[in-house]
Each structure stands twice: as C-alpha cells, then as structure tokens.
Amino acid sequence: MADNTELTARLPAWRSARSITLPAAAALGIALLLALAVLWVIPVWTASPLLGHILRWLPALLWGMLANIQISVLAIALGTAAGLVIGALQLSPVLPVATVARWYVQIFRNAPMLILIYFSTYVFPFEIRLGSTYLAFPDWIKVTLGLALPASANVAEIFRGAIGGIPSAQWEAAAQLGLRRSQAYRWVILPQCLRRMLPPWMNLYATITMGTALASLVGVKDLLDTAQIASSTVNRVDFTVAVYFLTLLLFFLYCYPISRLTQYLEKKHAFH
Amino acid sequence: MSSTDWPQAAVASLKAAGLNYDFLLAASERAAFLHGLVVTLELAVAAIVCSLVAGLLLAAMLVSRHGWLALPARAFVEVTRNTPTLVQLYCAFLVLNMLITEALKLSGGNPLTPFLWVVVVISLHKAAFHAEALRAGLLAVPPVMLEAAASLGFTTTRRLWLVQFPLALRFALPSLVNNLVDLVKMTTVASAIAVGDVTYQAIMIWSQRDNVLELMLLLLIFFGLLTWLVNRGGRALEHYWRMPGYGR
Numbered sequence: 037m038a039d040n041t042e043l044t045a046r047l048p049a050w051r052s053a054r055s056i057t058l059p060a061a062a063a064l065g066i067a068l069l070l071a072l073a074v075l076w077v078i079p080v081w082t083a084s085p086l087l088g089h090i091l092r093w094l095p096a097l098l099w100g101m102l103a104n105i106q107i108s109v110l111a112i113a114l115g116t117a118a119g120l121v122i123g124a125l126q127l128s129p130v131l132p133v134a135t136v137a138r139w140y141v142q143i144f145r146n147a148p149m150l151i152l153i154y155f156s157t158y159v160f161p162f163e164i165r166l167g168s169t170y171l172a173f174p175d176w177i178k179v180t181l182g183l184a185l186p187a188s189a190n191v192a193e194i195f196r197g198a199i200g201g202i203p204s205a206q207w208e209a210a211a212q213l214g215l216r217r218s219q220a221y222r223w224v225i226l227p228q229c230l231r232r233m234l235p236p237w238m239n240l241y242a243t244i245t246m247g248t249a250l251a252s253l254v255g256v257k258d259l260l261d262t263a264q265i266a267s268s269t270v271n272r273v274d275f276t277v278a279v280y281f282l283t284l285l286l287f288f289l290y291c292y293p294i295s296r297l298t299q300y301l302e303k304k305h306a307f308h
Numbered sequence: 309m310s311s312t313d314w315p316q317a318a319v320a321s322l323k324a325a326g327l328n329y330d331f332l333l334a335a336s337e338r339a340a341f342l343h344g345l346v347v348t349l350e351l352a353v354a355a356i357v358c359s360l361v362a363g364l365l366l367a368a369m370l371v372s373r374h375g376w377l378a379l380p381a382r383a384f385v386e387v388t389r390n391t392p393t394l395v396q397l398y399c400a401f402l403v404l405n406m407l408i409t410e411a412l413k414l415s416g417g418n419p420l421t422p423f424l425w426v427v428v429v430i431s432l433h434k435a436a437f438h439a440e441a442l443r444a445g446l447l448a449v450p451p452v453m454l455e456a457a458a459s460l461g462f463t464t465t466r467r468l469w470l471v472q473f474p475l476a477l478r479f480a481l482p483s484l485v486n487n488l489v490d491l492v493k494m495t496t497v498a499s500a501i502a503v504g505d506v507t508y509q510a511i512m513i514w515s516q517r518d519n520v521l522e523l524m525l526l527l528l529i530f531f532g533l534l535t536w537l538v539n540r541g542g543r544a545l546e547h548y549w550r551m552p553g554y555g556r
Contacts (some may be wrong), residue, residue, distance in 0.1 A: 249393075295389065
C-alpha cells in the first residue's frame, strides 16, 4: 500500500512544520524583509539625502510611538479595572444587574473601535470644570477612554470565560474544606482564573495597541500622524515609501514579541 | 396625519426627546447617508468573499511541505496580524497606489480606486486570520480519520478534499465567523481614505450639523445589526454542517 506509507510518513512532517524553528526563521525573514523595504535604496543613499531625512525624522517618529504606547497602556489599565468589575457583575445573582452588564459587554464588543474613538472625541467636553479651575481634557485622553470601552467589555468577557472554565468540582471541594463562597473565590478560583486569562488578555493588549493607530484620525500626535506630517513635509517619493514602511516596522517590532510570548504562554498552560 | 408627513412628525418627536435628526429631512444629506450604508454593505460583502478565498489559499500555503511556499505565507501572516490595519491601508493606498500612479502616468492613469484598495487590504488582513483558523482546523482532524480514509482506498488528493478539508472547515467555522464579525467592524477604516462609506458620510453630516451623538447611535445600531446578521449566518451554517459525535 503505497498510499499508507505515504500517510504515515507525512503526518509527523505536517506537525513538525509548525514547531518552534519555522516561526523563528519566519520572524527573522520578516524583520529582514521589512528592513530591506525601509533601506530599499542603499545604493541611492550615498547620492540622495534620504538617509539624512530618515535620521532627522526618527526621533519625532519614536516620540510619536511613545504616545501610542502611553495610550495603549493607560487604556488597557482602565479597561482591565473596569472589565473585572463588569465581568463580576455579569455573574451577579441579581438579575437586572447581570442583564445590564451583559448589554454593556455586547454593545461595546460589537461596536467598531473607530466609532467609539469618534464618540469619545466629540462627545466628551474639551475641558472639565472642577470648582473654579478648568482642567484641560486633551484628545489623547479621550482616545484612551474610547479604547478603554471596548477593552473593558473584552476583559469582562475574558473573565467570564475563565470563571466558566473552572470545573464546578473546585467550588465543591473548597466548600468541603470549610471555605466560604468569598474565600473560595479569592483563594481557589481567582488564582486559577488569572493564569487562564493572561494569554487572551495579552492578545487584547496587542489589539488595543494596534487600535491606537486610529488616534491619528482624530488629530492625536501619534506615530502615524507624525509619519504623515513627515511625508508631506519632506515630499519625496522615496522618503514617503520609507517612512510608511518604517511605521509598519515599528508597530511590528512592538507587537510581534507580545504575540510570541502569548503563544508561548498558551502552549505552556495548554494542559492545566 | 397624511402618509407624506410622518417623517416630519417622527423627527419632531425625536427632537422633543433631545435628538436632532433633521438631516433625514434634507434630501441630499439623507441620500448621502443611505448611499453610505450601501457602500459599507458592498465593502463588507466584497471583503468577506475575497478574504475567504485568500484565506483558503494562504492556509494551503501555510501547511505546504515546501518551504518556499510556507515561509513567505508565515511571514505574511505574522506581519499582517501584528501591525495596525490603518497603517497597512496607508502603506497600500498612500505608498503602493502612489507608486502605481507614478508608473502609469504616461499610459492613461491609475485604474485602482480607494474602494478597491480598502477591499484588498481588509481582505488580506482577515485572510491571515482565516488562514490561521483553517490551519488549526486541519491539524485538529484526528489522524485516525485520515488513516481510515487511506485504508478505504482514498488517494491523497481525494482524502484531502473529501475528508480532511470538510472536517477542518467545521472545526474552524466558529473562528472564521468571529473573524468575519471583526471584518465588518473593520470596514470603518475606509472613512480614513474618503471612500464614502457610512462612517465617512456620518462625519460629513455631523461636522455640518454638530449632531454627533445622534449619528453615533445610528452607526452603532447599523453595525450591531450587521454583526448580528453575520453571527446568525454563522450559527445557521454551524447547525447545517454539524457533525454527529461533535459538539452539543
């Protein structure tokens, strides 16, 4: 049976093809390709001022990237804090509370991120009055709030999924040991949830980070906005090509390690 | 009340409730908004179809035994999944499209429209996610099934198309539907390059009339409806394709 030997020979190959070496090699290849795209005209450089332009704009681009990171970190922090509360409310035995929490999650998980960013940008005031002083409410904070909304809804859902994934025998065993429900929750259930929640939470963080690029559409001085300004200021074809692919590369360099770490954690905890 | 003035009455009663939907009474703005809805629908449908086709091709490349197929596919998937869609759209529309325009300046201009670029970028973006889902589906097919098919005398190709692929598609279906829901929401980025989708038209109207909240509600309802439809379609397909012995 020629077919059969072929089958047994092929199956392990199919599986080993996705082992650790391929992604690592691919990552290297991607980095090289992107670097090539950025440096696509090395011979031209000596003759043209492209390198000079890139070096001149690089600090501004990195500064813009810092705004993206700042927005993403603050948004995920706010979103996680709010999401854990909403996730707990979703499981509340008080039915109206649980229903309102579910609606919140449904609405903000299904709303496009861009629309939520426009929403928070135009609906919140540009300053807040605190007594007699006026506090400025800058656009980047509004964008952060706009991204924290979907983040919180997704964290709530991740939390609910993690709780649902704990076998009910764990609750019963905790009760048998004499723990109250709140104690069982704190000392038995929650520690196991956190471990389960970490990979999807990191995925969410990467998604939110990529969502911060939308901030440029409402005028926040982020990486993409800086790239656009650079491109129109320098106004050269080769620089435009370089600056947009450099933007792509910078986002990739930030998000790819997070994604690799997530996959590693997923694999590590796959059988717990 | 005659049948012609019920829109006025509806808008007036909404206004009494604090919501300004006056633009619905202005023929040109109403037409623009409705056209935006149609454009978004066209975008979504075109991108759903293209993304599924491209995802299938990418998945085939990913699981290929030939490194020269698998490696570029893997690189493409990783870059696509780990960079913002908006940056990809700019790289395509502001860079590639510009280069094509430059190159074709003498031979009659660039035939590619912003609409087409959005479809291409969103399709390829989601194709990367589809490909990962399909790949996971292919790997989830129990080897025993393949051995059984082989022992029944299926050739390699027939085994792939009649046994492995149909099973993989069923395993991957929930993820694919999830990706399509994301795809529908992602069509909003088209507004960034003035394609004239519903988000763009809404921005045009609210920058004239300052009724952001009102339009936002309409957009949320519209996208809620679209994602709900995609979800329902997915559920129906899952039910239709359900396998005895799997799931509930």
